[in-house]
Amino acid sequence: MVEHPHRIQLEGFGRGELQARENRAIVRHLLTGCARCRKVTANSLPVSFLGAADAAGFASGRLGTALELESLDYSSAFAAVRRELGKRQLALETEREAAPALLRELAARPFDRQWMLVTSDPRFRTWVFCDLLLDASREWGFQDPARALELAELGAAVACLLSHEVYGAARVGDISARAWATLANAERIRSDFRAAERGFARAERLLKTGTGDPLEKAGVMLLKASLRGSQRRFAEAFRLLDRVVGIARRCGDLHLCGKALIAKGFLSGIAGQAEEAIRLLGEGIDFIDVESEPRLLVAARHNLILYLSESGRQPEALALLEQTRPLYSRLGDQMNLIRLRWVEGKIAAALGQWATAEALLNRVREDLVEQELGYDVALLSLDLASLYARQGRGAEMRRLAEEMIPIFQSRDVHREAMAALIVFQKAAEMERVTLGLVEELSDFLRKCRETPGLRFRDSL
Amino acid sequence: MPTLDHPELRESLNKLLKNARPRLERVLRHFEVPPEDAEDILQDAQLTLLYKWDKIRSPESWLIGTVKKKCIMYWRKRRGSLCDAVDTAILDLISVPQAPNQERTELSCDLNRVLARLSLRCRSLLKLRYGLGYGPNEVAEQMGYQASSIRKVTNRCLAALTRQLLAVGFQREPQDG
Numbered sequence: 001m002v003e004h005p006h007r008i009q010l011e012g013f014g015r016g017e018l019q020a021r022e023n024r025a026i027v028r029h030l031l032t033g034c035a036r037c038r039k040v041t042a043n044s045l046p047v048s049f050l051g052a053a054d055a056a057g058f059a060s061g062r063l064g065t066a067l068e069l070e071s072l073d074y075s076s077a078f079a080a081v082r083r084e085l086g087k088r089q090l091a092l093e094t095e096r097e098a099a100p101a102l103l104r105e106l107a108a109r110p111f112d113r114q115w116m117l118v119t120s121d122p123r124f125r126t127w128v129f130c131d132l133l134l135d136a137s138r139e140w141g142f143q144d145p146a147r148a149l150e151l152a153e154l155g156a157a158v159a160c161l162l163s164h165e166v167y168g169a170a171r172v173g174d175i176s177a178r179a180w181a182t183l184a185n186a187e188r189i190r191s192d193f194r195a196a197e198r199g200f201a202r203a204e205r206l207l208k209t210g211t212g213d214p215l216e217k218a219g220v221m222l223l224k225a226s227l228r229g230s231q232r233r234f235a236e237a238f239r240l241l242d243r244v245v246g247i248a249r250r251c252g253d254l255h256l257c258g259k260a261l262i263a264k265g266f267l268s269g270i271a272g273q274a275e276e277a278i279r280l281l282g283e284g285i286d287f288i289d290v291e292s293e294p295r296l297l298v299a300a301r302h303n304l305i306l307y308l309s310e311s312g313r314q315p316e317a318l319a320l321l322e323q324t325r326p327l328y329s330r331l332g333d334q335m336n337l338i339r340l341r342w343v344e345g346k347i348a349a350a351l352g353q354w355a356t357a358e359a360l361l362n363r364v365r366e367d368l369v370e371q372e373l374g375y376d377v378a379l380l381s382l383d384l385a386s387l388y389a390r391q392g393r394g395a396e397m398r399r400l401a402e403e404m405i406p407i408f409q410s411r412d413v414h415r416e417a418m419a420a421l422i423v424f425q426k427a428a429e430m431e432r433v434t435l436g437l438v439e440e441l442s443d444f445l446r447k448c449r450e451t452p453g454l455r456f457r458d459s460l
Numbered sequence: 461m462p463t464l465d466h467p468e469l470r471e472s473l474n475k476l477l478k479n480a481r482p483r484l485e486r487v488l489r490h491f492e493v494p495p496e497d498a499e500d501i502l503q504d505a506q507l508t509l510l511y512k513w514d515k516i517r518s519p520e521s522w523l524i525g526t527v528k529k530k531c532i533m534y535w536r537k538r539r540g541s542l543c544d545a546v547d548t549a550i551l552d553l554i555s556v557p558q559a560p561n562q563e564r565t566e567l568s569c570d571l572n573r574v575l576a577r578l579s580l581r582c583r584s585l586l587k588l589r590y591g592l593g594y595g596p597n598e599v600a601e602q603m604g605y606q607a608s609s610i611r612k613v614t615n616r617c618l619a620a621l622t623r624q625l626l627a628v629g630f631q632r633e634p635q636d637g
Contacts, residue, residue, distance in 0.1 A: 015494075023549045031570040211526075
């Protein structure tokens with residue numbers, strides 16, 4: 001007579017709760033083809049567990065009916081989770097209260113001391129503080145790239161030290177990935193693309209140890225797309241951004257969707273696809289939550305104004321500029337106001353209002369020299385040169401060229417860009433500057449800023 | 461995204477969890493997650509939501525999506541461990557050195573009967589594994605697979621074998637091609 005394993009054993013086998021010896025006995029029995037025991041085991045698993053083909057085979061005798069599913073009672077699971085969540089909420093509130101003061105305490109010290117503090121003092125090893133450092137790094141981004149880098153380094157250090165026991169290993173994996181992606185992005189802003197690559201590789205490895213949260217993955221991809229854009233690897237950047245848009249739509253995160261579309265718009269513009277840039281920026285702006293990121297809105301609209309103007313759509317550019325002007329002022333930071341005057345000067349030049357354009361651009365040039373922004377001075381000077389070339393003002397062009405070189409020699413303009421500017425100066429001396437040469441140089445300088453090492457004419 | 465004050469945060473989160481509960485229960489029922497295992501899934505998803513509250517713009521749909529994904533992962537893990545248990549048990553059974561001849565013959569016969577209902581590819585792979593005692597690299601070489609992909613192929617075949625082992629009234633696995 002055949003001995004059948006007990007129902008409890010068969011169910012335990014289905015749940016993976018048995019010892020190897022018991023598993024062996026059950027598998028041996030099931031191999032004989034015992035329909036009864038197969039059915040009991042299969043009934044301890046959901047229909048989807050075995051796949052549709054098998055489900056049809058045993059569904060008729062299956063216990064998992066709709067009625068039985070309704071009887072699955074999750075009350076105690078919800079109650080237990082609520083208790084645990086309550087405890088964690090309290091702990092998190094304490095962290096939230098402490099974090100801003102910790103950041104102030106840190107900010108008052110030099111960086112090496114800050115580093116020592118966050119790595120040695122347990123008060124700094126909290127989720128909220130780490131999050132705060134990363135947000136602050138993102139905020140500083142382009143305004144003070146060195147500070148942004150330091151904050152991201154501190155954030156990555158804190159993330160590495162967060163307790164797996166308190167926060168959960170997978171969640172620590174998530175925030176560590178975010179920290180390394182933020183750090184990589186800060187490296188990218190400083191044009192250290194190798195360090196940025198290493199940072200993103202580490203962020204991607206950390207993501208694999210995380211919770212699998214698609215939004216976390218999308219955040220890393222969004223920043224990595226910016227690196228690919230800076231490296232002029234546009235196809236890769238666009239692929240990453242399309243994936244971010246897909247994730248954002250699936251998760252119902254319209255703001256993230258807007259950010260990805262705006263990023264794609266920026267990069268399309270840099271890639272020379274002005275019409276595509278205009279379309280994407282317009283689409284992206286409609287999705288973003290203005291209250292949470294007003295800077296993003298201003299940046300997106302600023303670029304949209306620029307591309308509209310460069311595409312010859314001056315009335316649209318002007319209308320959008322008037323609409324955006326209060327936002328530039330509301331943000332109030334110096335760089336945004338300089339950018340506003342610059343784009344106003346460009347539009348005035350495009351409309352043939354030479355005197356207005358010259359006055360605006362000259363004022364912007366003074367501001368940029370004062371801020372020691374070498375590349376921007378170079379680009380602005382070329383906008384002025386273009387204005388002079390159109391009016392055939394050779395003397396002003398020569399003066400401009402003479403003034404340019406000494407400024408750049410003491411600024412952040414690298415060798416290749418300097419060589420291109422010398423070409424411009426020589427052409428100005430010989431009164432051979434054409435509008436074409438000015439445009440070619442402007443384009444080169446823009447590419448040069450993102451791709452150090454590029455040579456003039458090689459870029460064409 | 462503006463960070464909520466503490467009482468506001470607590471209230472918003474609790475309200476969300478209360479509102480989402482019927483949908484979460486439906487998800488758990490749909491995936492037939494045993495109540496004793498549902499706690500881990502719910503706790504993990506809700507704690508992650510708590511920590512990332514400032515970063516998640518559509519918390520309810522995020523929570524439902526995350527719980528769904530965790531349910532899928534839960535069964536994937538369960539399926540993986542069941543397949544591993546079946547594989548280990550068969551390898552143990554066929555490697556018993558002192559088993560009487562009749563037992564060995566019966567085991568071989570039963571195993572072959574189950575394998576016969578698998579696709580040609582899985583049958584060949586599992587015969588090499590159980591019949592000739594080949595390791596993964598040898599199987600890959602023999603069947604012309606990359607060493608890097610043999611684990612995935614083997615896992616698929618083990619899943620097919622496990623399904624077959626639990627199927628009532630033998631089902632034929634789809635054939636290759």
